[in-house]
Amino acid sequence: MRLAESWASFAPSYLFKSVFVVIACLIAVKLLAGGKRWALDNELPGAPAMSGFGFFIGLSSSFRGVAGGSLVAMVLTLYGKQIHNTVATGAGVGVPITLAAASAMFLPVYRIRHYCRRYRSASYP
Numbered sequence: 001m002r003l004a005e006s007w008a009s010f011a012p013s014y015l016f017k018s019v020f021v022v023i024a025c026l027i028a029v030k031l032l033a034g035g036k037r038w039a040l041d042n043e044l045p046g047a048p049a050m051s052g053f054g055f056f057i058g059l060s061s062s063f064r065g066v067a068g069g070s071l072v073a074m075v076l077t078l079y080g081k082q083i084h085n086t087v088a089t090g091a092g093v094g095v096p097i098t099l100a101a102a103s104a105m106f107l108p109v110y111r112i113r114h115y116c117r118r119y120r121s122a123s124y125p
Helices: 002-010 013-038 047-064 069-078 083-118
Strands: none
Touching: 013 047, 013 069, 047 069, 047 083, 069 083
16 A cells, blocks of 8 residues: 555556556456456465465555455456355455555554644644
8 A cells, every 4th residue: 555655646647547447447358258268267376376466456456546346356256256256255355455545545644743743843734
C-alpha cells in the first residue's frame, strides 16, 4: 500500500485510468472467454506464488481504488476453483484490503497533524 501511495504522488492521472482499464479488460476477457481452458492448475500454488499474487492484488487495488475482490476471483478461477467460491472469497478479502489501504492513506496525515499540534506549528494540513 505504501508503494502505491508513493507512486501516486508522482504519477499522472492518466496512468491510473489506464491501469484501471487494463485490469478491468483482463478480468472481463478471462471471465467471458477464458472458461476452463485458461486454468493453470487444479490446486493453488505454494506460499511464495500466493504471496506474489497478494502483493499484485494489493498494489493494483490501491492504484484502482477498489477492494480487490475481482482480482482475487480471477486468480482463483485461474487455478480451477468454482466461480461461486471465488466470488465469496473475493467478497471476504475485500474488507481487509480496504482497511489496509485506508490506513496506509490515513496514518501519514494523522502523524503530520499530530506533529504540527505538538510542536505548535503555525499551520497543519
